[in-house]
Amino acid sequence: MTPEFSAKLERYRAEMVRRGIPCDVIEQWLAAALPCATLTIDGEGPVVGHFGGPLLLPPKAPDPEFPFLARLRCADLPERVTGLALPPDGHLLLFAFPDLDGGGEVVHVPEGAVVEQRASASEYYDEEEDALEIVEQYPRGELHMISGVSLPFHTSKETAAADDRRSEDHPWAPYADVHWDLWDLDGTALSPGGRLQLGGHGVEASTGMDPVAAAALTSDETYDPGDWKLLAGWYPRIEGREGFSLHWAIRRQELSARRFDRTNESLHWNP
Template identity: 30%
Template structure:
């Protein structure tokens, strides 16, 4: 949705004194879609990760190796598009346990079975084959599109911004501008930055969040048939990170979760 459409919708549906407050909550985000020439490739789903020789393949202790999910080229993702203080170069790599080995029921819903890492551009890397038992997901190149991301219904920032009028008002006008995650047919939602797209409740409620703005969405990856990725029943997987940890490049502190129908 463009800023112009956001403004038009807000002016049409909100009382005048709420318009600026609502627009102030929008966050920039990079929506990731399957790339087609001549689109610029900013990363990929699946395939083999490029890793330095001294980086071991991540594992979940007691379960087994993680599966490689995606890689993002930080230099190809402008900060203005994502709204995140990402590194200027290098690659972000995402791994999670997906049940291919070990206990297939132990898909992680916390950070213990998932890992995000940044590989600096000055480190020599080479393609790494997945460990035995892990079938790589199909490699799909990704392009990025700038979008305005709105907070989902019942997100903490809505309660914080609109106070009791939102918390106690089921028919609050802001709710009409929040997406409905469980209704209708949705597009595939791979995304960097902005607000996470929850299927049940805002992800911040499952974290030791402190202030609602402490956490930001590092990346979310949707179920994607072309890549042969299926997270539960048409679910999504998410990495969130505290702003201070992102600034310190402590991607090992990113939190992971999954939601599915």
């Protein structure tokens, strides 16, 4: 736990007390907090990557299905901040299109790998009528990182297999609508380019389900919350895609094996 984590946890506690949330609920809620890194183009933290820029991939890597979003330096994303055991070097490349028929991809390019410049999913623009207009609004610029605290704002948890799925409310379910105010305490909710979050819990504006569980259940019949982690979440500020979020989830063993092609995605749009 970093000093920044402890300080922000106390700020959240004070806001929850101010809101009149019962003490036992506050303690259970804060006990579920995870570290995360928030990346924005207008922050004051260290630069750890870029929104946009040239797309550089190894010659034998397949062309991406979705447009290029961001390039992140793994060495600048320590586990104590993100809660993720990322590769010690190289870059993570994120690809995404913000639409319920869209999706995302993650590629790790090792340090020292031979790369070539590619077009950013040009075929995708031909297939999606408004794709070019949307992608032209993608943020561009250096990504600054601040360490943060991530609380679960989903109100329920999945407790059974997909063919007999059951849900159970978390103790904080009646109070989860405070999440916008807590985001504002960090000053990252309204970043002009939107924001990326690495690690922690995913946040969706109008659903009670954990975005990580939603991603995992896209291909799995069962979901073990201890087996999956949020790799990244994208919360864009794009005209025509207000209220959109995309979350990449990955199994712990796939993260350890650097199998980023095994990520699952969940998409949510609350216009």
